[in-house]
Amino acid sequence: MSRVVLVTGGNRGIGLACARAFAARGDRVAVTCRGEVPPEIVESGILPVACDVTDSEAVDATFSVIEEKLGPVEVLVANAGITRDGLVLRMSDEDFSDVVDANLTGAFRVSRRAVKGMMKGRWGRIILVSSIAGRIGQTGQANYAASKAGLVGLGRSLAKEFASRNVTVNVVAPGPIRTDMLASLPEEQQDAYAEAVPLGRLGQADEVAALVAFLASDAAGYITGAVVPVDGGLFMG
Numbered sequence: 001m002s003r004v005v006l007v008t009g010g011n012r013g014i015g016l017a018c019a020r021a022f023a024a025r026g027d028r029v030a031v032t033c034r035g036e037v038p039p040e041i042v043e044s045g046i047l048p049v050a051c052d053v054t055d056s057e058a059v060d061a062t063f064s065v066i067e068e069k070l071g072p073v074e075v076l077v078a079n080a081g082i083t084r085d086g087l088v089l090r091m092s093d094e095d096f097s098d099v100v101d102a103n104l105t106g107a108f109r110v111s112r113r114a115v116k117g118m119m120k121g122r123w124g125r126i127i128l129v130s131s132i133a134g135r136i137g138q139t140g141q142a143n144y145a146a147s148k149a150g151l152v153g154l155g156r157s158l159a160k161e162f163a164s165r166n167v168t169v170n171v172v173a174p175g176p177i178r179t180d181m182l183a184s185l186p187e188e189q190q191d192a193y194a195e196a197v198p199l200g201r202l203g204q205a206d207e208v209a210a211l212v213a214f215l216a217s218d219a220a221g222y223i224t225g226a227v228v229p230v231d232g233g234l235f236m237g
Contacts, residue, residue, distance in 0.1 A: 004071045005216070006063075008032045008053055008110055009080030011041065013179035014129060017205035018077050019046050021213045028070045032062055032080060053080045053106030054098075063113050072117035075216045078107040079129040081147070083181070085140045096143040103147035108154055111169075115162055124167035125216040128155045129208075132175045132231050148173075152227055159225035168224035170215045175231025177203040198233035 005022045009015040010031025016038065023029045023044050031041060032051035041048050047069060051062040066073060081103040084095040107128055118124025133141055134148025152171055159169040176182060176193040182202065183190075194202050208230045214220055215228070229235055 001218075003027045003074045003216070004066070005029045005075040005077070006032070006066060006073045006110075006114065007077040007079055008051070008106070010046075010077075011035055011037055011048070013181065014174065014177060014205045014208050015077070015079040016041070017209035018079065018212045020044065021206070021209040022075070022216070025213065027075070030066045030070060030073075053109055054101050056109055059109045059113055067117070072121060073114045074118065074121065074123060075125045075127075076110060076114040077127045077129065077212055077216075078110050078151075080106055080110075081129075081144075083141070083144050085144070087140055088142050091143065096146075099143040100147045100150070103144070104150040104154065107151055111154070111158055115158070115167060118167045119162065119165045122166050124162070124165070125220075126155070126158060126167065126169040127212050127215050128169070128171045129212075130171050130173045130227070132173055132229065132235050135173060135227075135229075135235050155227075156225045163224060166221075168215075168221065170220075170223060170225070171227045172208060172211055172215070173227055173229045173231065173235075174208050175203060175229065175234045177205055177208060177230075179205060196234060197231070201232065203230060203232060 005027045007015050007019045010019040011033035019029050019031045030047040032049050037048045049062050052058045128151045130151040131148040133145040137145050155169050155171040
């Protein structure tokens with residue numbers, strides 16, 4: 001059955017891989033993006049919508065556009081996020097609060113808006129994209145790790161609030177994945193990440209997307225409130 005899917009931050013990396021996975025199985029897919037829209041998005045029939053998830057009015061306007069063109073959002077993948085790395089003693093209040101606002105509060109904003117339609121339809125899937133950093137911490141990423149850890153509490157609270165309406169909410173926690181962000185790091189640092197992973201390699205964005213697509217399916221209807229790692233065994237807690 002074709003569903004209406006929204007992937008925030010879907011113009012690159014894990015978000016783009018998720019959007020492609022849903023489009024490939026015949027879903028009607030929209031992505032939010034703040035940067036340039038890759039040609040493959042338009043070519044694949046995915047609807048791009050400019051949106052700043054730190055702005056509640058912009059979020060509402062985005063959903064209105066999607067509802068008009070595709071229908072009510074049935075599957076939400078909250079993936080949009082930013083980084084502003086730095087050691088705590090050098091991190092400004094703005095660097096901390098801006099990352100939390102985009103990564104955590106932004107996920108709250110889009111989830112709050114999406115769940116209204118899901119409740120009416122008595123069916124919905126929300127997948128929050130967290131990170132291994134939110135589970136083990138990361139030097140120089142106190143703001144990012146805090147925001148990603150917060151998604152676990154947010155997701156499990158949403159899962160309990162909306163379970164009676166057949167809306168499931170789960171959290172995916174990727175480890176080191178080959179994305180543009182990781183590719184910008186020195187090669188020796190990338191190698192060090194790969195060596196730390198029990199499987200001995202970096203992950204692929206498509207491997208995260210495969211899990212996200214499953215959690216959004218009817219087959220995953222009895223899974224909610226879960227935090228699922230995609231990290232090659234790096235965190236086994």
